[in-house]
Amino acid sequence: MEKLEKLKKERNAIILAHNYQRPEIQDIADFVGDSLALAMKAKQTDADVIVFCGVDFMAESAKIINPDKIVLFPDEKAKCPMAAMVDAESLIKLKEKYDYDIVSYINTSAAVKAVSDICCTSANAVKVVQSMPGGVIFVPDENLGNYVMRFVKDKEIILWPGFCPTHMGISLKDIMKLKEEHPEAEILAHPECTPDVIDIADKVASTEGMVRYAMESESREFIVATERELCYRMKKEMPDKEFYPVKNAVCPTMKTITLEKVIKSLEEMKPQIKLSEEIMEKAKKPLEKMLEMGRG
Numbered sequence: 001m002e003k004l005e006k007l008k009k010e011r012n013a014i015i016l017a018h019n020y021q022r023p024e025i026q027d028i029a030d031f032v033g034d035s036l037a038l039a040m041k042a043k044q045t046d047a048d049v050i051v052f053c054g055v056d057f058m059a060e061s062a063k064i065i066n067p068d069k070i071v072l073f074p075d076e077k078a079k080c081p082m083a084a085m086v087d088a089e090s091l092i093k094l095k096e097k098y099d100y101d102i103v104s105y106i107n108t109s110a111a112v113k114a115v116s117d118i119c120c121t122s123a124n125a126v127k128v129v130q131s132m133p134g135g136v137i138f139v140p141d142e143n144l145g146n147y148v149m150r151f152v153k154d155k156e157i158i159l160w161p162g163f164c165p166t167h168m169g170i171s172l173k174d175i176m177k178l179k180e181e182h183p184e185a186e187i188l189a190h191p192e193c194t195p196d197v198i199d200i201a202d203k204v205a206s207t208e209g210m211v212r213y214a215m216e217s218e219s220r221e222f223i224v225a226t227e228r229e230l231c232y233r234m235k236k237e238m239p240d241k242e243f244y245p246v247k248n249a250v251c252p253t254m255k256t257i258t259l260e261k262v263i264k265s266l267e268e269m270k271p272q273i274k275l276s277e278e279i280m281e282k283a284k285k286p287l288e289k290m291l292e293m294g295r296g
């Protein structure tokens, strides 16, 4: 770890890690959070180098917010499959058909953000859609879009058929089995989960929202219906409480970044996120608007 600390100092680097990263990555990170918290942190930092431990769209967002900083992405293969389900060209065609504002989940490529009116995360999706003046095209997560529609009844929302394979794999049956084993546990669910899971949840929230809820709740046990590594952070911050992950709730993409890759990226100062000036400029506007909205 001495080597890592030395490199960080030499490069004036900060390590940002998503809540779904491996425990050893969470342990060495300067900051661990959800997409919104990480984007906010990326905006505030005065470090020269950001080592981003997450997936492609998150590291791209950090670069878009900080065009003058170096953003290292320790494994370029860490690509979110949901973000790959929507492309800018198809989205432009849909916009021509409906002429509605495009609200894109932060889980999208920089090119998709560049043709969007505003971005959102699971922490503020309802608030962002509510703030739009008219109809909305919401991409790419259909489950999150359906969740938003439970609260926003006064506008037409066109959904895109995208999904997160990890959250789609979290089944009601597996949750109910855990509930039988731990009847006192509260069920926390991420809005990327299917509607049947949302229906039975005690609390639906982003990962950061789940952490806060568990801290404030008087319950001592929680079934956590999102990627299982969030339980590592929760247990670390709340050692007197119990957190039960759901079977198979693993995002393989989030696990590609390892400690060795983080060190190597700082040694070699690569791979770096590189985006065209034009895309960065266009994508910055919807991202900045999202940051202005804050949490929901």
Ligand code: SF4
Residues within 6 Å of the ligand: 020, 055, 080, 081, 082, 083, 107, 164, 165, 166, 167, 227, 251, 252, 253, 254
């Ligand atoms: S958990 Fe789902 S949305 Fe998040 S990075 Fe993995 S595949 Fe993408």
